[in-house]
Amino acid sequence: MCGIVGYVGRSEAFPILIGGLKKLEYRGYDSAGCALVHDGSLNVYKAKGKVSDLESSVEGKDTHGTVGIAHTRWATHGVPSVINAHPHVSLDGEIALVHNGIIENYAVLKENLQKKGVEFMSETDTEIIVKLIEYIKTHRGCDLATAVRMALHQAIGAYAIAVIDKNAPDELIVARKSSPLAIGIGKDNEEFYIASDASPIAEYTKQVTYLNDEEVAIIKRGQPLKILTILNQDVEPNVQTIDLNLGMLSKGGFPHFMLKEIFDQPTVLRDCMRGRLMPDRIVLSAVENHKQRLLNARRFIVVSCGTSWHAGMIGKQLIETFCDIPVEVEYASEFRYRHSTVDKRDVVIAISQSGETADTLAAIEKAKACGAFIFGIVNAVGSSIARATDTGIYIHVGPEIGVASTKAFTGQTLALTMLALSLGHANGTLSEENYRTLIGELGCIPDKIDAVLKQNDSIRELSRIFTYAHNFLYLGRGYNFPVALEGALKLKEISYIHAEGYPAAEMKHGPIALVDREMPVVFIATHHKLLNKIMSNMMEVKSRGGRIIAIVTEGDTDVRKIADEVIEVPNTENCLVPLLSVIPLQLLAYHVAVAKGLNVDQPRNLAKSVTVE
Numbered sequence: 245m246c247g248i249v250g251y252v253g254r255s256e257a258f259p260i261l262i263g264g265l266k267k268l269e270y271r272g273y274d275s276a277g278c279a280l281v282h283d284g285s286l287n288v289y290k291a292k293g294k295v296s297d298l299e300s301s302v303e304g305k306d307t308h309g310t311v312g313i314a315h316t317r318w319a320t321h322g323v324p325s326v327i328n329a330h331p332h333v334s335l336d337g338e339i340a341l342v343h344n345g346i347i348e349n350y351a352v353l354k355e356n357l358q359k360k361g362v363e364f365m366s367e368t369d370t371e372i373i374v375k376l377i378e379y380i381k382t383h384r385g386c387d388l389a390t391a392v393r394m395a396l397h398q399a400i401g402a403y404a405i406a407v408i409d410k411n412a413p414d415e416l417i418v419a420r421k422s423s424p425l426a427i428g429i430g431k432d433n434e435e436f437y438i439a440s441d442a443s444p445i446a447e448y449t450k451q452v453t454y455l456n457d458e459e460v461a462i463i464k465r466g467q468p469l470k471i472l473t474i475l476n477q478d479v480e481p482n483v484q485t486i487d488l489n490l491g492m493l494s495k496g497g498f499p500h501f502m503l504k505e506i507f508d509q510p511t512v513l514r515d516c517m518r519g520r521l522m523p524d525r526i527v528l529s530a531v532e533n534h535k536q537r538l539l540n541a542r543r544f545i546v547v548s549c550g551t552s553w554h555a556g557m558i559g560k561q562l563i564e565t566f567c568d569i570p571v572e573v574e575y576a577s578e579f580r581y582r583h584s585t586v587d588k589r590d591v592v593i594a595i596s597q598s599g600e601t602a603d604t605l606a607a608i609e610k611a612k613a614c615g616a617f618i619f620g621i622v623n624a625v626g627s628s629i630a631r632a633t634d635t636g637i638y639i640h641v642g643p644e645i646g647v648a649s650t651k652a653f654t655g656q657t658l659a660l661t662m663l664a665l666s667l668g669h670a671n672g673t674l675s676e677e678n679y680r681t682l683i684g685e686l687g688c689i690p691d692k693i694d695a696v697l698k699q700n701d702s703i704r705e706l707s708r709i710f711t712y713a714h715n716f717l718y719l720g721r722g723y724n725f726p727v728a729l730e731g732a733l734k735l736k737e738i739s740y741i742h743a744e745g746y747p748a749a750e751m752k753h754g755p756i757a758l759v760d761r762e763m764p765v766v767f768i769a770t771h772h773k774l775l776n777k778i779m780s781n782m783m784e785v786k787s788r789g790g791r792i793i794a795i796v797t798e799g800d801t802d803v804r805k806i807a808d809e810v811i812e813v814p815n816t817e818n819c820l821v822p823l824l825s826v827i828p829l830q831l832l833a834y835h836v837a838v839a840k841g842l843n844v845d846q847p848r849n850l851a852k853s854v855t856v857e
């Protein structure tokens with residue numbers, strides 16, 4: 245969701261900016277733009293559509309300059325258009341600004357400025373900030389950094405901004421509140437790179453610092469990085485060495501990132517287990533260091549959004565089963581605004597791939613204020629959510645670029661499984677024998693995923709039959725109920741087919757009314773003590789003409805007698821089934837979307853990292 249890139253240094257900025265925007269394309273956007281200072285001029289270029297449209301639109305124009313900012317916009321205030329695209333520029337044409345986030349009091353600020361004669365061109369909240377900075381700079385006679393700080397005093401909401409001024413061709417000012425911003429520091433402070441995440445920076449420098457809320461960085465070529473709070477207090481930059489696997493940022497021969505990421509799963513789950521899953525025990529430093537705090541919790545509360553919420557639903561069953569501690573699973577967006585009964589006896593588990601989801605971050609802040617202990621399950625190292633937690637587990641599945649989450653879901657589920665097993669063992673609620681059996685079986689999961697992936701060709705063939713559908717139903721029970729929700733979400737995200745997930749037995753309380761010959765129903769019907777009941781539900785669907793696709797355990801002979809299509813997954817322990825049963829559903833959604841000719845990696849309207857409410 246909105247991407248920011250900026251550069252100040254000795255090289256031509258334009259290729260660095262465009263390359264950076266392309267690395268942020270996965271976040272989702274609808275227009276792009278950039279601004280460069282060259283020979284005393286501020287040149288601003290914008291285009292509706294893709295970064296490649298921006299590139300085509302600047303052919304033959306002056307794109308020189310060693311300082312610049314660039315942006316991909318995901319529309320919030322105002323339609324996707326050239327006028328609403330960023331950068332936005334001051335009235336005198338000297339200052340350019342890009343913004344990620346939402347300025348909530350923009351209407352009041354705009355009215356105040358309009359009363360003073362300031363004119364506006366776009367419908368955006370962003371234009372207000374640049375005009376306010378200009379107004380303050382002109383009327384107070386202060387420098388750009390001071391004007392930025394003072395403008396941000398008045399802004400309510402979320403922002404990551406980058407600002408350049410044609411009168412300061414060696415300088416870039418950036419600031420953040422609730423929206424991520426990374427600063428890369430080149431050799432001898434001769435070059436600086438800024439971006440919404442570290443992926444556009446990693447090829448140039450490994451030295452990165454992340455701004456905290458209400459901090460402003462004054463970045464000047466040849467000078468050490470200076471960070472101030474918006475109240476003008478000095479902050480010592482916390483520079484980290486990042487370790488980003490650049491290979492993960494390419495498609496590696498696959499036609500789409502999503503397919504690559506589905507196929508990455510055996511490898512990245514092994515990475516997630518490395519040093520943690522031993523033959524006879526699970527070692528999680530977060531559990532070792534905070535065992536009593538976790539075991540003494542009166543309850544766990546999971547806060548998350550989207551796919552991460554589905555992983556949380558599996559985590560609930562795992563923790564309640566193995567640790568005998570109650571778990572609630574909350575949508576972060578609801579939890580943050582509801583009356584809270586949270587207190588210091590509670591442990592809040594925040595699950596997030598990106599580590600930047602605005603609602604999840606706000607839910608953490610609320611729980612912290614109530615005294616809860618915060619445990620993070622995060623992919624993006626050094627992200628805002630990772631930094632806001634007391635402890636946690638990184639899932640280490642590498643950057644996930646496809647908007648539809650795949651390997652992060654299995655990574656989160658694996659991390660939650662290791663957490664539940666190690667806590668249950670420490671608690672005495674999981675016997676030594678069961679603990680060892682489950683550890684052994686967990687170690688086999690990556691190989692078993694490989695076996696499911698071998699069916700890719702047959703799942704592709706099967707998917708073609710279903711591109712006609714307008715609706716899909718996904719049904720499962722127990723551990724497979726969240727998998728049904730996740731399968732339905734994958735399909736709707738990328739194929740735009742309406743799909744719903746339900747607990748199989750709930751079918752009779754509504755969804756069965758929708759079943760007819762046009763309605764494919766996916767049953768996740770792996771071996772389970774309630775399998776007979778699921779088979780009864782299948783019969784109910786079949787007798788109403790519904791077309792059944794069943795995910796079954798290898799060797800099944802019963803379900804296949806009822807289902808129209810079956811996809812097998814290897815046998816495993818019941819609590820580990822989601823790690824296998826979700827794989828065919830990821831492939832099914834992917835192939836249906838490809839067969840429909842859709843943009844799988846960047847589906848319409850969706851964003852990878854949802855940094856606004």
Ligand code: G6P
Nearest residue numbers: 549550551552596597598601649
């Ligand atoms: C967006 C993404 C989803 C993701 C959700 C939560 O909707 O498109 O794939 O599951 O945000 O994101 P998080 O980064 O917090 O897991």
